[in-house]
Amino acid sequence: MFQLYVFLCFLASLQSHAATIGPVSDLVIANGNVSPDGFTRTAVLACGTHPGPTIMAQKGDTFKINVTNQLSNESMLTSTSIHWHGLFQHHSNQMDGTAFVTQCPIIPGHSFLYEFNAGDQVGTYWYHSHYGVQYCDGLRGPLIIYNPNDPYRSLYDIDDESSIITLMDWYNLPSPQVQRQVIPDSVLINGVGRYNGGPDVPLAVINVQPRTRYRFRLLNMACKSNYIFSIDGHNLTIIEVDGQYVEPLVVDFIQIYAAQRYSFILETNQPVDNYWVHANPDSGTNATAILRYAGSPNADPKNRTILDLAALNETSLLPLSPPSSRLLQEPDVKLDLILGKNLTNFNFLINGVQYISPSIPTLLQLLSGAMTATDLAPNGSVYTLPRNKVIEITFNPDNSPGGPHPFHLHGHTFAVIRSAGSSSYNYVDPVMRDTVNTGNTGDRVTIRFITNNPGPWLLHCHIDWHLYALSIVSTEHYELEPLCPIYNSIPQQNFPLPPVD
Numbered sequence: 001m002f003q004l005y006v007f008l009c010f011l012a013s014l015q016s017h018a019a020t021i022g023p024v025s026d027l028v029i030a031n032g033n034v035s036p037d038g039f040t041r042t043a044v045l046a047c048g049t050h051p052g053p054t055i056m057a058q059k060g061d062t063f064k065i066n067v068t069n070q071l072s073n074e075s076m077l078t079s080t081s082i083h084w085h086g087l088f089q090h091h092s093n094q095m096d097g098t099a100f101v102t103q104c105p106i107i108p109g110h111s112f113l114y115e116f117n118a119g120d121q122v123g124t125y126w127y128h129s130h131y132g133v134q135y136c137d138g139l140r141g142p143l144i145i146y147n148p149n150d151p152y153r154s155l156y157d158i159d160d161e162s163s164i165i166t167l168m169d170w171y172n173l174p175s176p177q178v179q180r181q182v183i184p185d186s187v188l189i190n191g192v193g194r195y196n197g198g199p200d201v202p203l204a205v206i207n208v209q210p211r212t213r214y215r216f217r218l219l220n221m222a223c224k225s226n227y228i229f230s231i232d233g234h235n236l237t238i239i240e241v242d243g244q245y246v247e248p249l250v251v252d253f254i255q256i257y258a259a260q261r262y263s264f265i266l267e268t269n270q271p272v273d274n275y276w277v278h279a280n281p282d283s284g285t286n287a288t289a290i291l292r293y294a295g296s297p298n299a300d301p302k303n304r305t306i307l308d309l310a311a312l313n314e315t316s317l318l319p320l321s322p323p324s325s326r327l328l329q330e331p332d333v334k335l336d337l338i339l340g341k342n343l344t345n346f347n348f349l350i351n352g353v354q355y356i357s358p359s360i361p362t363l364l365q366l367l368s369g370a371m372t373a374t375d376l377a378p379n380g381s382v383y384t385l386p387r388n389k390v391i392e393i394t395f396n397p398d399n400s401p402g403g404p405h406p407f408h409l410h411g412h413t414f415a416v417i418r419s420a421g422s423s424s425y426n427y428v429d430p431v432m433r434d435t436v437n438t439g440n441t442g443d444r445v446t447i448r449f450i451t452n453n454p455g456p457w458l459l460h461c462h463i464d465w466h467l468y469a470l471s472i473v474s475t476e477h478y479e480l481e482p483l484c485p486i487y488n489s490i491p492q493q494n495f496p497l498p499p500v501d
Contacts, residue, residue: 019047019049019053019054020053020054020055020056020161021047021053021054021055021056022055022056022057023055023056023057023061023062023063023064023065024062024063024064024065025055025064025065025066026065026066026068027046027047027052027053027065027066027067027068027082028046028047028048028068028070029044029045029046029067029068029069029070029071029080029139030045030048030070030071030072031043031044031045031070031071031072031073031076032045032048034050034138035201036050036170036186036188036191036192036193036201037170037172037185037186037188037192037193037194037195037198037201038194038195038198038199038200038201039172039185039195039198041172041173041174042073042075042076042174043137043138044071044076044077044080044129044134044135044137044138044139045138045139046139046140046141049141049191050138050191051138051140051141051142051166051168051191051221052127052139052140052141053141054141054142054143054144054161054164055127055141055142055143055144056144056146056161057118057143057144057145057146058145058146058148059118059120059121059122059145059146059147059148059149060117060118060119060120061117061118061145062115062116062117063084063114063115063116063117063118064113064114064115065082065113065114065115066111066112066113066114067080067082067106067111067112067113067114068110068111069106069107069108069109069110069111070108070109071108072108073174074493075174075176075177076134076137076174076175076176077131077132077134077137077175077493077495078107078108078493079105079106079107079108079131079487079493080105080106080129080131080134080139081097081098081099081103081105081106081112081129081130081131082097082114082127082128082129082130082139083096083097083098083127083128083129083130083410084096084097084114084116084125084127084143085125085126085127085128085143085259085408085434086121086123086125086126086242086243086261086434087116087118087121087125087143088118088119088121088411088412088453089116089410089411089453089455090119090453092115092116092117093363093411093453093454093455093456093457094363095114095115095116096410096411096455096457097114097127097130098130098410098458099130099131099132099357099361100357100358100359100360100361100362101361101362101363101456101457101458102361102362102363102455102456103361103363103483104361104483104484104486104487104488105131105483105487106483106487107486107487107490110483110486112483118145121145121243122145122146122147122150122243123144123145123147123240123242123243123244123245123261123263124142124144124217124218124219124240124242124243124261124262124263125142125143125144125145125243125261126140126141126142126143126219126221126259126261127140127141127143128140128141128221132175132495133175133223133464133465134175135221135223135464136169136171136175136178136223136464136465137174137175140168140221141221142164142166142217142219142221144164144217146159151245151320152215152239152245152248152265155213155215155237155239155248155265156213156214156215156265157212157213157214158212158213158214158215159214159215159217162206162207163214163215163216163217164190164216164217164219165189165190165206165216165217165218165219165229165277166188166189166190166191166219166221167187167188167189167218167219167220167221167222167225167227167229167256167279167287168187168188168191168220168221168222168223169184169186169187169188169222169223169224169225169281169284170184170185170186170187170188170193170195171184171185171223172185172186172195176495178465182224182465183283183284184222184223184224184225184281184283184284185284186198186284186285186287187225187227187279187281187284187285187286187287188287189203189204189277189279189287189288189289190204190206190289191204192204192289193287194285194287195285196285203288203289203290203300204277204289204290205289205290205292206277206289206290206291206292207292207294208268208291208292208293208294209268209293209294210268210272210293210294210295211268211269212267212268213265213266213267213268214265214266214267214268215239215263215264215265216236216263216264216265216266217240217261217262217263218254218256218261218262218263218264219261220256220257220258220259220260220261221259222258223258223463223464223465224258224283224463224464224465225258225281225282225283225284226255226256226257226258226281226282226404226406226437227255227256227279227280227281227282228253228254228255228278228279228280229253229254229255229256229277229278229279230252230253230254230277230278230309231266231275231276231277231278231291232275232276232277232278232291232301232304233270233275234266234267234268234270234275234291235250235251235252235266235310236250236251236252236253236254236264236265236266237249237250237264237265237266238250238251238254238262238263238264238312238317239263239264239265240261240262240263241260241261241262241317241431241432241433242260242261242413242432242433242434242435243261243413243434244319244413244431244432244433245319245320245321246317246318246319246320246431247317247318247319247320248265249312249316249317249318250310251310251311251312252309252310252311253278253309253310253311253312254312255311255312257404257406257435257437257462258406258435258462258463258464259406259408259435259462260406260433260435268293270293272293272294272295272296273293273296273301273302274290274291274292274293274296274297274299274300274301274302275290275291275292275293275301276288276289276290276291276301276304277289277290277291313419313421314416314419314420314421314422314431314437315419315422315424315426317431318429318431319429319430319431319432322429323415323429323430323432324450326390326450327390327415327430327448327449327450328415328427328428328430329390331389331390331391331392331448332386332389332390332391333385333386333389333390333391333392334391334392334393334394335383335391335392335393335394336351336393336394336396337350337351337393337394337395337396338350338351338352338396338398338399339395339396339397339399339400339403339405339438340352340399340400341399341400341401341402342354348400348402348461348466350381351380352380353380353381355378355381355460356378356381357378358376358377358378359377360377360484361456361484362376362377362382362456363455363456364484365377366456372384382456385451386451387451387452387454388450388451388452389450389451390448390449390450391448391449391450391451392417392446392447392448393414393446393447393448393459394418394444394445394446395407395438395439395443395444395445395446396444397438397439397440397441397443398441398442402463402466403438403439403440404420404437404438404439404440405437405438405461405463405466406435406436406437406438406461406462406463407435407436407438407459407460407461407462408434408435408459408460408461408462409434409435409447409449409457409458409459410457410458410459411453411455411457412434412449412450412453412457413432413433413434413449414432414433414434414436414447414448414449415430415431415432415447415448415449416430416431416432416433416436416445416446416447417430417446417447417448418444418445418446419436419437419439419445420436420437420438420439420440420443420445421439421443425446430448435462438461
């Protein structure tokens with residue numbers, strides 16, 4: 001039976017990066033050679049592709065993803081875990097896939113069945129390794145949950161695998177060898193890019209029909225970069241942010257930070273032609289792809305159309321449905337998180353503490369009876385929060401270079417009460433999301449969420465090279481597959497700490 005699973009993954013790998021699987025599937029993780037920017041290297045792949053196959057599901061589906069580890073290349077991490085980014089994991093905290101928080105990693109030759117139900121969640125998500133910086137070596141892919149009662153269904157004609165756009169950074173060295181000043185070699189749009197001095201790899205082409213309305217799903221699956229995304233000659237009508245519906249907002253470009261997602265409607269109402277798609281990163285080389293109308297020649301666009309560009313401003317994003325009124329009242333708990341950097345070893349800090357993964361996952365510590373922050377490792381990085389209360393967190397990035405830092409909270413969405421670049425607070429209709437840009441010096445980005453999903457959850461910068469993270473813990477007991485004795489029985493890889501800016 002296992003050979004059949006491998007064969008099915010192999011067939012998927014022959015189809016291109018747009019291969020899709022369902023919510024009940026096998027995901028074989030193995031090493032393989034890829035050359036997305038023309039430089040061939042060995043990577044960590046899900047079902048043999050980069051990005052991995054798109055997981056597609058319908059609202060209410062139960063996911064049963066059996067992850068089998070066949071990794072063998074010891075120049076990279078050979079154990080693994082998979083996080084389902086943006087999914088709440090209500091009553092299934094043990095399936096969150098966060099190494100050393102909810103599970104021990106899966107070692108080579110073993111498998112782990114991730115089984116969970118996403119409940120009422122719909123929208124644009126993704127999956128990625130949550131073990132070290134392994135997803136920088138390729139282990140990442142889209143996850144889409146379709147809504148049969150989408151309130152915006154009348155506004156678009158097409159929403160399928162052809163209308164998914166992924167943005168990623170790529171490194172031509174294995175992640176343990178990347179230098180401390182992290183600069184990507186290339187930007188990949190739908191898995192294809194070019195690097196300076198490299199070959200002219202054929203650009204990704206997004207094929208569309210004229211006079212058609214598309215719901216495009218844009219995902220930033222990068223390890224570091226944020227991108228300014230635009231399509232020449234077309235505006236973008238945003239309808240979803242990180243799995244949350246928003247009032248339609250028309251923009252000309254979207255600045256999208258690592259781990260964020262947007263859905264936008266695009267109408268192909270321009271002359272039949274080829275149009276540039278842009279993904280300009282905050283570091284490295286700009287990337288382009290081609291939006292090609294049916295009937296256009298197989299050629300690069302002739303020129304770039306300059307519009308009066310209307311930028312996406314997070315404060316202009318308004319939720320389609322009002323957030324919980326509790327989030328708009330005085331919070332029960334306020335936390336100020338000061339982001340900093342150790343000037344001796346150059347690693348990042350939160351409130352003066354560097355996060356170091358514990359040897360025993362936080363969830364197992366809870367199962368053993370530890371219940372307070374002082375009982376739980378890593379000391380100083382665990383915050384015990386009261387259940388069913390409103391928590392307000394304010395980020396202070398004044399002394400934290402290498403930003404802006406996109407912070408992601410597992411297990412929850414949050415209201416963005418104050419956004420980067422703004423000095424005002426929105427207590428009326430703040431946007432809900434799960435990953436927020438915490439800004440630069442002078443910003444005080446403020447979020448609020450309700451502790452209605454007990455368990456240990458990670459709050460961390462999603463620039464994967466940055467080493468600070470914060471575990472937020474409340475209590476509820478679950479059973480966990482016995483991965484830890486297996487993981488602890490093998491020799492551990494002793495790579496140096498991942499690089500930082």
